[in-house]
Structure formats: C-alpha cells, structure tokens
Amino acid sequence: MKSLPTATGRECWTVVRALLRPRRKQAALAVLVLVAAAALGLAGPLLLGEIVDRIDDDRAASSITAPALGLLAAALGEAVLFALGLILISKLGQPILATLRERVVARALKLPAEQVERGGRGDLLSRLGDDIAVLSEAVVEAIPPLAAASLTLALTFVGLATIDPRLTLAALLVVPVQLWALRWYAKKAGPAYAAERRISGERAQAILDVVGGAKTIRALGLQPTALPRVEARSLSSVAAVVRTIRISTHFSSRLNLAEFVGTASTLVMGYFLVKSDSITVGAATAAALLFIRTFDQFNIVLGTIDEANRALAALARLVGVLQVPEPPPPVPHPGAHVSLDKIRHAYDDGPVVLHDVDLHIEAGERVAIVGVSGSGKTTLAKVVARFHTPTSGTVDVGHVALVTQEVHVFAGPLADDLRLAAPNATDAQLQAALDAVDADWAKLDAVVGHGGVELTPAQAQQIALARLHLADPKIAVLDEATAEAGSAGARVLERAADTVLQGRTALVVAHRLTQAARADRIIVLDAGRVVEQGTHDQLVAAEGAYAALWHTWSQDRA
Template sequence: MKERRVKSLPVATSKQCWAVIRELLRPRRTQAIVATVVLVAAAAVGLLGPLLLGEIVDRVDSRTGSITWPAVALLGAALGEALLAALGLTLISYLGQPILASLRERVVAKALRLPAAQIERGGRGDLLSRLGDDIAVVSEAVVEAFPPLAAASLTLLLSFAGLATIDPRLTLAALLVVPVQVWAVRWYAKRAGPAYAEERKVSGERAQAILDVVGGAKTIRALNLAGTALPRVEARSVSSIAAVVRTIRISTHFSSRLNAAEFVGTASVLVVGFFLVDADAITVGAATAGALLFIRNFDTFNIVLGTIDEANRALAALARLVGVLQVPDPPSPEPHDGAHVSLTNISHAYDGGPPVLHDIDLQIAAGERVAIVGVSGSGKTTLAKVVARFHEPTSGTAHVGDVALVTQEVHVFAGTLADDLRLADPTASDEALRAALQAVKADWASLDTVVGHGGVELTPAQAQQLALARLHIRDPQIAVLDEATAEAGSAGARLLEQAAASVLDGRTALVVAHRLTQAARADRIVVMDQGRIVESGTHKELVAAGGTYAALWRAWSAER
C-alpha cells in the first residue's frame, strides 16, 4: 500500500511561543506577582537552615552557649520554608492551569476553523497528536515541572547570595563549577531540543499511520492488505520508541556530566573553606554553613536541570500547539442572504493538483431540491462541499446563504442523546428535540439514552437519523446531503429517505443521491461527469433525452 505523503502543520518559534504565553499571562499578572513573592520568601527562609546549622557547630566547637535557640529556630525555618514553598507551588499551579485551559480552547477553536484541505495535507494524525498527546505533555509539565523549576531557580540565586554573605571567596570557589556546568548544558542544549522536537513529530506520524489503518480497515481486510499495512504502523511505532530512547540517552549522559560538576564544586568549596578556617578568616561553623549551602545549591541546580529535561519536552509540545495558532485564518465567505444558491464559473483543485471541478454554473432557487448524480469520481462530493462552504473554490464565485452539511460519515458524541442533539442548538427545548426525532422517525430514541463511547452503540441507520435530527434542530435555510443515506443498507434505505425528505421539506436542498429513486423525486437533477455538469433537468426530461442519466437509470432499474 503506497504511503501517503503529508505536510505537517507548522511548529512555532520560541518567540511566537513566548508571545502567546505573555498574552495569556497578562490578565493574571497580580496572581503571578504574588506567587513569585511567596516563592522568594520560601527561598529566603530556606537559607536560614545552613546558617543555623553553622551556628550550632560553632557553639558545640567552643563548648560555650546553648544550642537550644538555634535548634528551635532551625525547626521553625524548616516549617516556614515547607509552608511557604507549598503555598508558592500551589499558586504557580493555579496560575498555570487557567493559562493551559485558555491555550487549549484557543487551539481547539483554531483547529475547528482550519480549512479541511489543510487538515488533510497535514494529516489528521498530526492534528490529533497535538490536541491529545501534546496538550497532555504540557498539562503534566504545568503541574510537575514548571512550579518546581520556578521555585528551584529562585533558591539557586539566593543560595549564591548566602555564600557571599559568609565569605565572597567561598562564592568564587563555588563558581569553579560553572565551566563544567556550561560544558554540560551546552552539550545537552545542542541535542535535547531537536531530539524532543523529533519525538513529538514522530508521535504525530505514528498517530496518522494508526488512523490510516483503522479508517481503512474494511478495505485492508477486503483486499488482504494486512501484510503491508500493519508493518507501516509497526515501523512508525519503532521510530517513536527509538526517538524516546534517544531522549532518555541524552538525559542520562547529561546527568553524568552534572555529577562531574558536583564533584568539582564540592571539592573546591571544602578546600577553600579549610584554608579560610586555618587562617582564622571564618569559623568552622561558617565553613560548614558554606559547604551546606553549596551542596543545597547544587541539589537545587540538579532540580532545575532535571525539570528542564521535562520542560524541554513540554516546550517542544507547546511549539506544536502554538504552531496551530500560527496558521492564517481562511478568508471568510462573502456574506449572502437568502435561501438560494448561485455558483458562477466554479473550478476547484486540491492542494495544487489537477482540477476536479471545471467551469461549474449552477443556480438553485429558494425551496428547490436538486439532486446530483454521476459515476464515482465525477466530482459530486467536491461540488457538494463547495456549496456547503467546506471547500473554498479555486476560482469562480459562490453565493450561498445559511447552509449545513450532512455526510455519510456521522460522529456520535458521548453523552445523552439530548446533549448530542443540543450541539445543533444549545437552547433547544426537550419538546424541540422530540419533534426532531419524530421528524426523522427515530422511534427507538429516548432523550436520556446514553450514546457514543460507553453508551448504546447505534446502527449506521440510527446514526444517520441522529445526524438528520441535528439538521432539523439547526434549521438552516439551505441543506446539503452528501450520500447521507448511503450507509443504511437496503433495509434502512427507505426509512432514511423518508426521514431526509421530511427534514428537507420547505428548504433549499442539494442532495448527492446514492440511490436514483431519491434523485427521481427531486425537483431537478444535475448529472456530472469528469468534474463538469453534462445534463440538467427533471427525471422525466432526462430519461426521455436518452443521455447519461437515462443510461444510469436503466442500469439502476435492471438491478432492482
């Protein structure tokens, strides 16, 4: 099976990501300032621990004075740091969650506005990966990575300040760790960003491969293509695993380099502390406090770098989410009132490919029901989606009023049937919902029936009845049905055709007819061939003309 090439949706730059974050953070500046102040206070109180331990060492070493008050103060400092740190981390988490929720809503809203052709070019798997996996990665980081990262960064800065208050020379000794850390961080930064970006990209490709196989499962089984289709999924899964292993290996090597930095820094502070004590420049307690501060400092630095590993993954995911926001909005359809359709010189091609519609001129009067027929590949569905404004034509002019589209692909949303129907109109009353179900002859339905995932599994015919009921509630001036009764099978065909006729009564309608009996009842029939309208007229006129439609009708009648 030939693999489909896709052009992924864009990935945002760091500048674009920070611009979106600043915009989302702006309404919550006060909350951010309060959280920062609390974290600074927690870090400052945390510095008292090593200093008080140094005081205890000095009192024990001189054998003079009581250690009671330093011990009590040490306990108070530990409790104070814990409470302030917990409060600060909670505030940061509460700050992050609304920002994430706003980002999620923006991305989902943008995804719903994306042109269908662009989603197809990028692959639905790429978009679903961003809306699923990438949002999950960022959400996890908002809770588990970014709050500790903020707290540890502040503690790191204040710890160096604490070393300087004991003796600036201890700070200079501690700074010997910087070259080793810079070497480690540069090594990591050079590899981590691209590795995590590749991991998220491969995750999207894996999702697309799975969607392709699941969506084409019937074809794969019918043509016995499992031997070629499944290895594609396996190859994408192996690539995804390899990408994850690559990021883990980078993280492990990074940790080993940090261990070398810890050894250099600790040894430097201890050696300098020894000479300072020997020269009576500082006390043993002060040297002890300095060593403890550095070790605490390095532990904090490890927390920073450890969370940076997770933050890098989150930033790669964030860049993919913000990338969706960077896609330009499609041009808004030209406003058009009324219940008629006017297409003038319409041509359309998919993504720069050959035209699939050629010079279409079609006028549909208000209240008129027009059926489109033709062999497979003649352009019926493309024309229907141009009328439904699902595709913007490559050239020509389309004037279409309030329109809604129903296709043979129906999604049943999880929840009660009432909730599903109210997607068409959140203000619809129970009486309006029941009237819609009655109009589509859904006698099996009850408003409190749970449908979708985890609920009652609807048959194809029942799902189409639900889609037609939504159309009834939505109440557009113009309705487009693209083979909306095709999935019912012969048993439910007549029922669905009756339901469709009931819903379309009084509306302007364009119907891609799967069954010619449906076309025969239309006010007018449009026959398409190779992207062009080749015949137009009533059923009787076209049968009498003996052209393309007449041949289709004879073939259809012979099979009945």
C-alpha cells in the same frame, strides 16, 4: 502532507504572557512564597555552621540549643512554604492551561477543513490530546518544582556571598561547566523533543487511518500493507523517545562533572580562607553545605527539565494552532439560491478535481449530483457547503448546512446532542425534529455516544437529519447521507431526508439513484466536469451517461 505550524519561542512567550497578565498578583504571591521557602532553606546550613563554631569554641552544650531549635523551625517553615508555593503555582497553571485549551479548540474549530485535512486529522488530534496531556502533566509535576529549584539555586549563591564573596567566586567555577552542558543540551534537546511530538502526531494519524478504514482493510485483505505502516510509525515514535532519553543521560553526566568542579573549588577556597583566619571553620562548613545542598536542586532541575522541554515542545505545537490566520467567514447572501461560476479545484499540488463547473440552483429547487466514484461529487458538494474554498471561480451561497455519511454522535443525553444545532430549542421542538425523521426509537433523556447507547449507522444519520431540521438552513447539502445504511435503513432515511428537505433549496449527492429520480434536476459529473443535466425522464430518454447508470442500477435490483 503538510502539518499545522509550530510556534517559535517568542510566539509562545507572547501567548503565555497574555495569559499571565490577568493573574499577575497570583503569580507574584506564588513567587514570593517560593523565595521565602528558599531563604529559609539557606538558614539550615548557616545554623549548622554556627553550631560547629560553638562546639569549636568549647562552649557549653546548652549553647547549641537555640541554633538547633532555629534549625528545626527553619526546616519546618521551608517545608510548609515550599508546599504552599507548589500549590499556588499549580493553581495558577491549571486555569491558564484551561484557557489555552479553550482557545486552541476554538481556533481548531474555525480552521478551514481543507487545511486540517492537508495536515492530517491525526496531527490536530495529537495536539488537542497528547500535547495538552503533556502540558497538563508538566504544570502539576514539572514546572512548580523546577521554579522552586531555580530560585533556591540563585539564592544559594547569595548565601555564599554573605559568608565571603570569594566563596561565591570559587563556586562560580561551576558555571562554565554548566553552561557548556546546557549549551550542548539546548542544541540537542529542542529539536529532539520537537521531533518526538511531530512523530507522535504522525503515529496518531497512521492509527486513525487504519482504525477508520478497518472495514475496507479487512474486506480487501490489506492487512499486510496497512499494519506495517502503523508499525513503522510506532517504531519511529519509540526511536524518538530513546533519542531524548539518551540526550538526558549525557546531560546528566556533564552535570556530574560540574558538581565535582564546584564542590572541589568551594572546599579548597574554604580551606585557604580558614587558614588565613578570614572565616571560621563553621562558616566554611556552612559554605560547603550550601553548595552540596545545590546537588539536590540540580537533581530536581535535571529530573524536571526533560518534562519541561517536552512541555515546551507541546506548547509550541498548541500555540502553532493559534498562529494560523483565522479565515474571514464567508458572507452568505440573504436568499436561498446557489450560484457557482467557473469553479476549479485541486487539493494542494495534486491534479485538478473540478474543471470550470457552473452550477445554479434556484430557491426551493432540489438538485441531485450523480457520477462514478472519483468524478468530483463530494468535492463539489463541499464547495457548495463552504467546506472547501475553490482554487478559482466564484461561490455565492446563502445559509447552508452539510450532512455527510460520516456522522458523529456526541456523548451525553440525546437532547444535548440535538441542541448543538439549536441551543434554545424546547423539548417539544426537539421531539418534533425526531418525529420528522421517524426516529420513534429515540428518547430525549437517553444517553448516547461513547459510554451510552450505541446507535446504528441509520439511527446516527437520523440524528444528523434531525439536527438539520432544527438548524433550519435555507440551503441543505446531503453528501451520500444514506450510504452507510442497509436497504431497509436507506428507505427510512430517504423518507426522513424528503421530509426535512421540504421547502429548502437542496443539493443531494445521490448514492442511490432513487434519490436522483425524485429530484427536480440531475447533474451528471465525469472527471470533474458536468457532462449532462436535466430531469430523470429527460436523461433516461437521452440514453447518455445517466441512462447507463440508471439501467445498471435497475438491473442490480431486479
């Protein structure tokens, strides 16, 4: 299984920069407010140092009133500006995230279906679900405080320089230790978080496979083999999370060492500067407080850097979807005929599924495809529907629509679901489509799908056929569109299919041979090759593969 690509850091930055470009003024305002908040934060230690000096000079108690009031005003101003800066960054990030989400979803909808299947639907769903959730959480909870803390750290060293540049040099002794810690962390964290997100996608795929195939698993008693696969993927996901937590813990211990080195060097330098009368005791106190204040900022960075790294890994997976080249849309011919010449198809490096298949369907002709399971019926239908691009051969098809046995009913009013096929359709046209498929149970204002009325498989398929009627394609492909219904439901769906296929060119993968019998022509596939074709009567009289299938079918229903 080949997953969708993951973007590089440069590709991610290119996308983020493009998203930021129309919001430059808003971003500049947010940064300006955070810088002002950080500057006011520096005033606290400096004013405390001033208070120390006035007390050391034996001044009157009233002399500390002004700096004390200034300290209070600075604290309040810092809190207000800091909160405002976080709000501005959050308001900046959410529209950017919404735009990114829309672009990723739009690109995902344009990806070749075979590419999505190769990577596994779980991988794509994990990106559109889990990764977007991780990034959304980081935009609100991690990135704003991380940005504010980073600015505060930078301005702290500026504050130390205003007291005495030598204090800055002493404090900078922390940098080599921090760089050592960061280098270790960057080497470990990036791959670990990327692996965590990838394994999360694999876990989602395993769960999706088991849930989607639950009926088959229960029917065949495959629980002893299916469930351990989910368990193994889940345990791998847990192990990946534990690895990232262990890396974070070791990173924290290295930063604690950096704090010790920085504090000790600042205190020692302050002592010697005071002893040489280069600075006052209050200035040395302010310098120590400034540096100790950075501990809180380091803790914020430490507390959010994990979320930021997880968000960067999620961003790389989302941007990776955007990096997939958008395939040129197939150019349909204006007619209603189908022409396939020398079609060969294989899935990735697997065996050839279709072998030099020629298929020509005249306008208005209805052709049925029959064959045993694994003969290539669905693959051929999806090639005609442009769902798959064949490995070789030429496909010439007009405006085509595909209805499969897997039907999704979108949550919301039924009218909105139907208008996906015809956005400008009136209520009268929607009702006419429902009438065409005998959906007398359906109400346009009924809420269907998740959270609404749960439809039976036959009812869901009626909705799919009604969408086909509204879309009004010249060519329709039905891939076992009645397979999930019971006998009574199948008869209703077959009548509905006959109605919506009237006047259209149609290719029907026949799950029930009664559908094939009503077709203008029947094509029999065996191991990816066309072995017979003709009308129902001709093929029954020929006593070949189709006749054997028909006799078996008839006996089973006798």
